[in-house]
Amino acid sequence: MxxxxxxxxxxxxxxxxxxxxxxxxxxxxxxxxxxxxxxxxxxxxxxxxxxxxxxxxxxxxxxxxxxxxxxxxxxxxxxxxxxxxxxxxYGIEIEETEQTSEQKEQADERESLYLVSEFAKTYFHNTLLKTEPGKAIGLSYFKERGFTDETIQKFELGYSPDQWDAFTSHAIQKGYKLEFLEKTGLSIVKEEKQFDRFKGRVMFPILSMSGRTLGFGGRILTSDKKAAKYLNSPESDIYHKSKVLYGIYLAKQSIAKEDNCYLVEGYTDVIQFHQRGIHNVVSSSGTALTADQIRLVNRLTKNITVLFDGDAAGLRASLRGVDLILEQGMNVKICTFPEGEDPDSFARSNSLEELTSYLEEKSQDFISFKASLLASEAKNDPIKKADTIRDMVVSISKIPDVIKREVYIKECSRIMDISEEVLFNTLAQLLQKDAKNTKKNDGQQPQQKAFDIVPSEKKETKKVDALYELERKIIELLLLYGNVEEEFEDLILETNEKGEIAFKPEIVKAKVFEKVFLDLQEDEIEFANEGFKVLYFEIINKLNQEQEFQIDTFVNELESDKASAITDILMDEERYVLHKWVEQEIYVKQKEHTIAQVVSETILNLRRFLVSQKINELSEEMKTQESDKRENGLQDIMDYITLKKVLSEKLNRVL
Missing domain, CATH: 3.90.580.10 (Zinc finger, CHC2-type domain)
Structure with missing residues (x-):
């Protein structure tokens, strides 16, 4: 604990x-x-x-x-x-008591997978640096690749011994269950035998954006043609290949700062770039790029530069990933290296200045790159040239932003020497086709023709729960302004000379929480919503006990469900910021300027609502009462209607 x-x-x-x-x-x-x-x-x-x-x-x-x-x-x-x-x-020392064996057993399966993966990372790293086979084989390989001791430490590179069950046996001895070793894919279990998946490989730990070990990539060092050169952890509850990018943990801050992400193919490409001084680089780990991986980058930047090998076979196939990036509304540039070079080798043989300069000069907009690549294939063949142009328009059709699409169409027209009108027509056909396919897949009806009369469907409007909203508002006011002292106009209910019910105004100075508590107590009002009732008393007690009420401290002390409810209430008022109203010269009146008014209005609304509710209840009761009892019930209803009228008049004054 x-x-x-x-x-x-x-x-x-x-x-x-x-x-x-x-x-x-x-x-x-x-x-x-x-x-x-x-x-x-x-x-x-x-x-x-x-x-x-x-x-x-x-x-x-x-x-x-x-x-x-x-x-x-x-x-x-x-x-x-x-x-x-x-x-x-934040560099804070953790003080904790020793967990009991029972508490350890209660750790869920997912956490067990993380613990096993973390243990494996440490084991492989120590094997690389502290054992003779690790130094002679694994460390020698990394040194040959030009990796420094600092880089090896930073990426926590490792080595798995070339023995059938060296890791598995060691993990079991340390108390890790074979069940979790198998589920992470670190161990393979067949009948009564178990052996290491990554036997005789150098190890690349794959981390999440927060630095948790999810899985591993292992490279074989022998020339065994039957074994795969690179082997990744299999899919598990914590490792999903399509949702992970190698190097994202060490790259995330640099990506956000530079507002650009370099996307490479392999582990060593990432490491070599990082060692050279370019940190905003990640890899899809040799797999085809996925929408989930792109969205991971999209959280940090809108800009991706894809780096291709100079002699990359199947470069055209790799361009499909570019279309996927465009579909996510991101900006794409492409950079290729000289023939025979890849990001790893080029970074190793060039200084940081030379590498940076090359990336800046050679990175092309995707449309220019695609045009030059496909045009060189088409040469003087008109049919191939037509296919090339269509291929480029297909990519442009993936872009969700209308303005960007038009800019790229104009650029394509200039590069390929073809009229914009033809390109726009082709683009329109592709977009229409995509829209039809989308609707077909969603089970929707095809689009109606212009001027077709479509009968409108009656939609049920969700009824607003007025009492819920009013109680929610009171919680919000207590959280935001509970300790603020204001002048309130209290109205004392009395009967005038004509026998009419009226309010006599009286100015009272009080804190918001005192005003709310006394008013609700005076009217004997209880919260109908159980969650709000609990929160109300917790907030009132906190405000009563502490001179300085800190929202962040209060939220941190609450249970998760209560904290979530308070967050919903507090952040709801920030929603208008998302609409950029100020930029459109629409100025929102701040609540701080009218706290007393908002508090009074809310309490009066709550009183009026409860009075209306009482009138309805009495009306329903009268339907089943005998005639001699109805007179009393009718008088009660008339009294409540008079009170409601007075509250409404007062509410109009506040507004």
């Missing part, structure tokens, strides 16, 4: 915008930050981070919370793991 002192120190040191900034590209938006949701595939930002309140909210998925909640959602950490991650990030 982690000591409470450590947890408090972590929350005090951690900055939500810094931690989330490691995973999501955030941009300043007033007093907040915004970015693309890391939980959904979206083009317009709906993810908000509040440095003042130290909370975040993702409006596209509905998720939200504090810094620990983000790590638990995004990285699937347990609560202790998230605290330990933050402690390491």
């Amino acid at each position: 982690i000591h409470r002192t450590t947890i408090d120190n972590v929350f005090e040191a951690a900055r939500v915008e810094e931690v989330i900034g490691d995973f999501v590209q955030l941009k300043k938006s007033g007093s907040n930050f915004k970015g693309l949701s890391p939980f959904t595939d979206e083009r317009s930002p709906s993810f908000m981070v509040s440095p003042v309140k130290q909370i975040w909210k993702d409006f596209s998925s509905g998720k939200g919370g504090n810094v620990v909640a983000f790590l638990m959602e995004h990285e699937h950490f347990t609560y202790p793991e998230a605290i330990k991650y933050l402690a390491r990030k």
